[in-house]
Amino acid sequence: MNPMRRWTQQFKQEVIASRIETTCTLKQAISQSQSPPHSWVVLTGVGYYPSSQTLVYSEYSPGGDADFLSRLVRDWEDAAELPLKDGKPVTQLVKLRTGLVLGRNGGALPAMLWPFRLGLGGIVGSGKQPLPWIHIDDLCRLLCKAIEQEECVGGILNAVSPSSITDTNADFTRALSKALGRPAMLFTPAFAVKLLLGNDRAPMLLEGPRVAPQRTLQSGFSFLYPDLDAALAQLLS
Template identity: 55%
Template sequence: MKVLIGGGSGFVGSALSRLLRSKGHEVEFVSRRPGAGVTWTHVASRGLPPCDAVVNVAGANILNPLRRWSRSFQQEVVLSRVETTRTLSKAISLCPHPPRSWVLLTGVGYYQPSLREEYHEGSVGGDFDFFSRLVGDWESAARLPEGIGRLVRQVVVRAGVVLGREGGALPPMLLPFRMGLGGPLGSGLQPFPWIHVEDLAGILLHALEGGGRRLGEVEGVLNGVAPSRCTQGEFAEALAGSLGRGARLRVPAALVQAALGSERALLLLQGQWVEPRRTLASGYRYRFPRLQAAIDNLLH
């Protein structure tokens, strides 16, 4: 299978590319840099290169500590997700020989933060903040016209907090925890929907390949989160324990808000209980279903 990946050189895209190649699939990137693969301009103006599947994992890092949460950065966050997705979906809809599958990676920000509510793939999202609106627009941009949609299997994977050595949420946390200065953010009681990057890549591959024949082809929404849930405080304890440190120093919510901006800080100070109900029912088997094993794998 030849797979075209938007955002293939990024954190999740690199993990997915390695997995695809290890399974014998061919990979091609859509890149912003000429010479590094098919460019976004090429796709927008000339359409898709020949391929069997398309996946978009592109998107600027929302929690980049070096970027102030300004209006211009918010626009960059939106454009890097919604417009790249729209470019690919339009190219698919105009393709004379469309790919068999079209997979989009979005986020669990679709679901409203709550300490009590439990969400699965059929749960309704909301229009309650910047991030929920972003995911709504993102997924809307991916929808294909009805005619072409009958020919192309469409899957959306809503990811939680992605844990990995080379990117995502984990590396910025390591220094304070190694110094014994780590601890829960805010109350620490907020849900922390997490996933090991290898499992997220595995779910994306599962979606691209279509799942097993016995269970039927994978379509629609899959939640890209681990099946075992934890609070942010429990995550801090597991991380500190793996490093042989304590996690007693709570980081006040006001400090997180000062560092990231009040709106962006909500990603860390609030959370959702998210179940991967359809992901499990589709036949995907997790490599790292438990938090401590996932953290130990990434740190040792």
């Protein structure tokens, strides 16, 4: 989802349809297949968890239902649940809840680079809001692990870097400024974000959950890029 687009009612319906209706179509195809796949991996998001600067959410934590995004992820994951056959699901389901995916050729990072390179980057809001993230290479490796390895199958994995437990918007701003060798002295006040995006969408930039990849690490997965400095250095090299 483009974080700069307003959430009109029409856009909300487009988001719901693209996630939930598509998932239902795939679920039906798996359910009716004569040879269903061993694993089905659904990528949702850490928006499932409530925003908090103090609480840390793992895969074992309950989700929120106070805003559109948390309800969307809950309904999205519910839509992915497969019917049972002889008391077992026809295919093992893995739910990957992703944070901000950092990559060179898509997502949020390329859009952030030009203002930072011009010295126009800076903190958004208070800067204290948590920022769960993952390097795209680690996301792809975790996706393969979830498909191929038995111990990952049939559960939830938080697809976020271990440092996401403490990383904030201010930490990301400093790390990106350092990686580019450019100052990041400006800041965008919360009221300006709310004016631009509206009260429904602004929380995506001004709030966030603190997320731990507890079950991901318990599965034996090892991150290639566990901290922001290493991730950004590789992506911007």
